[in-house]
Amino acid sequence: MTCIGVLGGMGPAATVDFMSKLVELTPASCDQEHLPVVVANLPQVPDRSAAILGRGADPLPGLRRSVEILNEAGAGVIAIPCNSSHHWYRELCELSLAPIIHIVHACIERIPAGARRTMVLATRGTLASGFYQRELEAHGQHCVAPDPVRDQPFVDDCIRRVKAGDRAGAAASLQVMLDHAKAEGADVVILGCTELPLAAAAGTDAHGMLLIDSSLELARAVVEYGLRSGWNHG
Amino acid sequence: MTCIGVLGGMGPAATVDFMSKLVELTPASCDQEHLPVVVANLPQVPDRSAAILGRGADPLPGLRRSVEILNEAGAGVIAIPCNSSHHWYRELCELSLAPIIHIVHACIERIPAGARRTMVLATRGTLASGFYQRELEAHGQHCVAPDPVRDQPFVDDCIRRVKAGDRAGAAASLQVMLDHAKAEGADVVILGCTELPLAAAAGTDAHGMLLIDSSLELARAVVEYGLRSGWNHG
Numbered sequence: 001m002t003c004i005g006v007l008g009g010m011g012p013a014a015t016v017d018f019m020s021k022l023v024e025l026t027p028a029s030c031d032q033e034h035l036p037v038v039v040a041n042l043p044q045v046p047d048r049s050a051a052i053l054g055r056g057a058d059p060l061p062g063l064r065r066s067v068e069i070l071n072e073a074g075a076g077v078i079a080i081p082c083n084s085s086h087h088w089y090r091e092l093c094e095l096s097l098a099p100i101i102h103i104v105h106a107c108i109e110r111i112p113a114g115a116r117r118t119m120v121l122a123t124r125g126t127l128a129s130g131f132y133q134r135e136l137e138a139h140g141q142h143c144v145a146p147d148p149v150r151d152q153p154f155v156d157d158c159i160r161r162v163k164a165g166d167r168a169g170a171a172a173s174l175q176v177m178l179d180h181a182k183a184e185g186a187d188v189v190i191l192g193c194t195e196l197p198l199a200a201a202a203g204t205d206a207h208g209m210l211l212i213d214s215s216l217e218l219a220r221a222v223v224e225y226g227l228r229s230g231w232n233h234g
Numbered sequence: 235m236t237c238i239g240v241l242g243g244m245g246p247a248a249t250v251d252f253m254s255k256l257v258e259l260t261p262a263s264c265d266q267e268h269l270p271v272v273v274a275n276l277p278q279v280p281d282r283s284a285a286i287l288g289r290g291a292d293p294l295p296g297l298r299r300s301v302e303i304l305n306e307a308g309a310g311v312i313a314i315p316c317n318s319s320h321h322w323y324r325e326l327c328e329l330s331l332a333p334i335i336h337i338v339h340a341c342i343e344r345i346p347a348g349a350r351r352t353m354v355l356a357t358r359g360t361l362a363s364g365f366y367q368r369e370l371e372a373h374g375q376h377c378v379a380p381d382p383v384r385d386q387p388f389v390d391d392c393i394r395r396v397k398a399g400d401r402a403g404a405a406a407s408l409q410v411m412l413d414h415a416k417a418e419g420a421d422v423v424i425l426g427c428t429e430l431p432l433a434a435a436a437g438t439d440a441h442g443m444l445l446i447d448s449s450l451e452l453a454r455a456v457v458e459y460g461l462r463s464g465w466n467h468g
Contacts, residue, residue: 072307
């Protein structure tokens with residue numbers, strides 16, 4: 001039996017949200033029509049953003065352990081609902097028996113052709129790693145990041161609050177960021193951290209900008225992969 | 235690293251709900267304080283209720299495969315957020331390296347000492363297997379099941395609708411059952427199928443009866459086990 005592998009736990013609430021999206025995106029009238037999924041939800045992996053910035057322990061051994069669990073369980077494809085972890089994408093692909101769908105590739109397909117200015121909201125680590133900027137520019141998109149002094153603290157605060165279970169407070173911080181993004185002329189905002197959609201769902205106003213939910217787009221890509229492979233038929 | 239093992243997929247939405255409860259019940263201010271969890275969410279396991287009633291394929295091989303995955307992943311305790319699967323509890327315990335917390339044991343602790351009449355809402359398979367009735371009676375509780383002709387079809391319909399994604403319709407069927415339970419003098423109702431809490435959350439009136447959510451009680455037991463074992467500290 002081949003299954004979808006989810007390398008999760010970063011954070012646990014974002015992983016539950018991702019799993020919920022997998023279920024909702026799968027057309028099924030009974031259990032057996034759903035896709036088989038194995039989830040390694042191991043939140044003890046050291047902080048990814050801090051490690052990218054050179055200020056924390058290396059998360060790679062923990063990420064590798066999860067890949068091994070998913071390989072052993074028979075994963076035919078792996079999704080990582082944590083943007084920052086994609087800093088180690090190449091190393092994880094080298095270890096994995098199954099292909100790993102890159103979360104940025106899943107997001108980029110949703111940017112409309114006429115988009116002028118795409119803002120990426122993400123951890124400081126993801127932004128320092130630069131994989132969003134490189135992919136967006138390769139697709140002819142102008143990518144802007146929040147101002148690190150004036151704006152990024154609201155993104156950091158939003159992510160921290162979701163991880164601590166305070167979704168209302170997280171939504172208030174995200175709203176400040178969305179107000180800034182609108183004022184700076186963004187027409188697309190990528191929620192490039194899987195905690196951010198949980199804050200957005202707690203009540204924010206996008207001022208007509210298109211919000212791209214990286215968790216939803218990754219879920220969509222992996223469900224399509226699983227259905228195309230027929231894994232819900234044994 | 236030792237983790238909680240979740241033998242899920244029956245159904246997938248109920249497993250996501252169970253995982254959400256694990257996260258919410260864990261006091262944590264950051265990812266690393268959460269409990270490590272590996273989930274085998276393999277919904278291709280044949281229908282448990284039908285098998286107990288002698289009308290379907292044997293789910294035991296599929297359940298065994300999930301236990302093996304969780305054993306290999308390092309589970310130190312296993313939870314099965316599917317009541318009907320507990321028909322095979324003994325066989326699964328024999329195979330598992332880790333103890334399996336019985337969902338009925340988790341529920342029974344919540345019945346108040348003064349309760350007079352406890353109604354168990356569950357699949358026809360769970361009721362035919364009789365493990366709820368035996369445990370309740372062993373604890374001095376009078377257990378009543380829905381009338382199989384007049385009432386049980388509403389339970390069946392409720393479960394089926396949750397599995398198919400129709401929570402509003404499921405809530406309407408559950409409401410009919412709760413009305414019947416109240417009219418029959420129940421003071422406690424056990425939601426003895428992990429789909430039922432999803433219907434209850436979509437909007438039902440319990441008429442003052444105590445609803446015991448089997449999924450929540452199992453989550454509470456397993457989180458307590460994990461925290462006591464210190465698994466969120468590596």
